[in-house]
Amino acid sequence: MQPNLIDIPPVYYPFDSNEPFKECLVCGTDLTLGTRDYFVEKAIKNHVEFKVKDVVFEYAMCSECAEKMQKSMSEESQQNMQNYFLQHENFMQKVQEFQIGEGGPIDEVLSKCSITGEAIDDMGEYMMFGHFRGGKMVATTMPYVIGGKAMDEISELMSNKTLDEMNGFMGQYFGGPPELENLWKGKPVFL
Numbered sequence: 359m360q361p362n363l364i365d366i367p368p369v370y371y372p373f374d375s376n377e378p379f380k381e382c383l384v385c386g387t388d389l390t391l392g393t394r395d396y397f398v399e400k401a402i403k404n405h406v407e408f409k410v411k412d413v414v415f416e417y418a419m420c421s422e423c424a425e426k427m428q429k430s431m432s433e434e435s436q437q438n439m440q441n442y443f444l445q446h447e448n449f450m451q452k453v454q455e456f457q458i459g460e461g462g463p464i465d466e467v468l469s470k471c472s473i474t475g476e477a478i479d480d481m482g483e484y485m486m487f488g489h490f491r492g493g494k495m496v497a498t499t500m501p502y503v504i505g506g507k508a509m510d511e512i513s514e515l516m517s518n519k520t521l522d523e524m525n526g527f528m529g530q531y532f533g534g535p536p537e538l539e540n541l542w543k544g545k546p547v548f549l
């Protein structure tokens with residue numbers, strides 16, 4: 359089946375750019391060529407009362423690096439996570455609609471948590487995920503948005519080993535302000 363390719367919503371660009379991500383965070387491979395798919399993950403802190411959103415971290419990772427990272431997750435964690443998504447029918451239904459090109463407008467999809475349906479404007483934190491090929495978005499199981507509540511549920515399904523791996527990854531690439539560490543410690547980085 360041909361994947362459904364759509365224009366990249368600018369919200370998936372780096373926060374200080376008007377163009378899509380250009381290279382893989384881990385191996386530096388050129389993502390603009392479209393020869394290797396990539397994923398973007400963004401963590402947003404939303405100051406609800408001020409209507410101000412900060413990007414806590416963001417990156418693009420090529421499919422090869424993502425696969426390596428996934429292999430470093432314990433099998434138990436992978437299985438638990440897969441089950442979690444499967445159990446949420448809204449999520450699975452949306453995925454299918456998107457894959458056949460019948461998903462709702464992308465802005466609407468990205469306006470709420472894909473698991474709980476809570477509006478992003480009402481959530482203190484959320485994460486966004488997307489799958490891309492060169493200058494296009496690929497509709498697969500992504501794009502989706504995971505709010506703080508669902509993130510907590512998912513991180514509870516992770517083994518300690520997996521959480522350690524993820525924290526190691528975060529420390530290596532985003533060992534930044536302590537605020538970030540407090541906020542995202544133990545939160546999943548998943549693809």
Ligand SMILES: [Zn+2]
Pocket residue numbers: 382383384385386387419420421422423424
């Ligand atoms: Zn890479």
